[in-house]
Amino acid sequence: MTMALVLDNITKSFHQNRVVDNLDLTVHQGQAIALIGPNGAGKTTVFNLISGIYPLDQGRIYIDGTDVTNISSGRRIRAGVARSFQNVRLMPYLSVMDNLLLGQHLQASGVGTLLAPFRLMPHNRWREAAREALETYDLTGMENKPVGALPYGIRKRVDLVRATLTGARLLLLDEPAAGLNPSETNALRQHLDRMRIDGMTLVVIEHDMGFIERACDHVVVLNFGAKIAEGTLAQVQRNPLVQQAYIGTTAQQEVMA
Numbered sequence: 001m002t003m004a005l006v007l008d009n010i011t012k013s014f015h016q017n018r019v020v021d022n023l024d025l026t027v028h029q030g031q032a033i034a035l036i037g038p039n040g041a042g043k044t045t046v047f048n049l050i051s052g053i054y055p056l057d058q059g060r061i062y063i064d065g066t067d068v069t070n071i072s073s074g075r076r077i078r079a080g081v082a083r084s085f086q087n088v089r090l091m092p093y094l095s096v097m098d099n100l101l102l103g104q105h106l107q108a109s110g111v112g113t114l115l116a117p118f119r120l121m122p123h124n125r126w127r128e129a130a131r132e133a134l135e136t137y138d139l140t141g142m143e144n145k146p147v148g149a150l151p152y153g154i155r156k157r158v159d160l161v162r163a164t165l166t167g168a169r170l171l172l173l174d175e176p177a178a179g180l181n182p183s184e185t186n187a188l189r190q191h192l193d194r195m196r197i198d199g200m201t202l203v204v205i206e207h208d209m210g211f212i213e214r215a216c217d218h219v220v221v222l223n224f225g226a227k228i229a230e231g232t233l234a235q236v237q238r239n240p241l242v243q244q245a246y247i248g249t250t251a252q253q254e255v256m257a
């Protein structure tokens with residue numbers, strides 16, 4: 001099975017604070033992994049390390065078998081990593097279509113980027129791909145609407161479509177279900193399943209255990225930057241180390257449910 005992501009013994013400290021501690025993680029292509037842990041456990045930092053925002057202190061990161069440890073954030077995007085943030089980062093005054101085209105434009109390199117402003121070939125091809133993706137993700141008819149006027153759940157879905165259009169094969173999702181109502185959450189799960197069928201690999205930071213149970217097949221638990229458990233959600237919920245890590249936290253009830 002192809003390994004979409006390998007974290008090989010990665011470590012990161014800020015000043016004297018070891019935030020990611022000798023972390024090993026392997027994610028196979030098409031898998032959806034949840035990264036959970038109490039506040040401050042290091043989850044966002046792991047995303048920042050995978051996407052190349054911060055350099056590692058130690059260890060190596062492989063994406064699709066390629067060692068990306070020393071390559072820039074921009075080149076990692078071209079290597080197939082996309083990220084969806086908790087606060088949707090789209091241009092609110094631009095239409096859905098323009099946001100999607102902008103995403104494709106920023107990701108592209110070489111001749112395509114040069115030709116795009118002149119509305120030559122790649123631009124039309126991108127527009128066609130964007131239209132198809134909008135249809136696939138149940139957003140038909142939305143292309144001319146300004147993003148800022150759309151309900152939050154729809155904006156999040158547009159953000160997901162933007163990520164798929166970058167040609168990403170590994171998607172890092174930061175609390176994708178936060179702020180969604182139950183029917184939007186259900187639709188999100190179905191869309192993520194579809195992305196996986198298409199070969200996308202997902203790593204998800206999420207606090208909603210019900211969502212994790214339905215959307216992810218493997219759960220990794222961090223505490224103080226170290227992996228303390230992994231397995232199915234039921235397995236990690238039964239783990240005494242996990243229960244101990246969450247004691248006294250606001251998420252205690254959810255994790256031990």
Ligand SMILES: Nc1ncnc2c1ncn2[C@@H]1O[C@H](COP(=O)(O)OP(=O)(O)OP(=O)(O)O)[C@@H](O)[C@H]1O
Nearest residue numbers: 014015017019037038039040041042043044045046
């Ligand atoms: N750029 C930085 N400089 C210094 N400390 C940082 C930096 N980024 C993160 N940290 C620290 O690293 C630790 C882990 O933070 P991180 O945001 O990765 O945790 P988290 O598990 O995502 O938490 P949460 O669930 O609250 O979002 C925290 O103590 C945080 O203060």
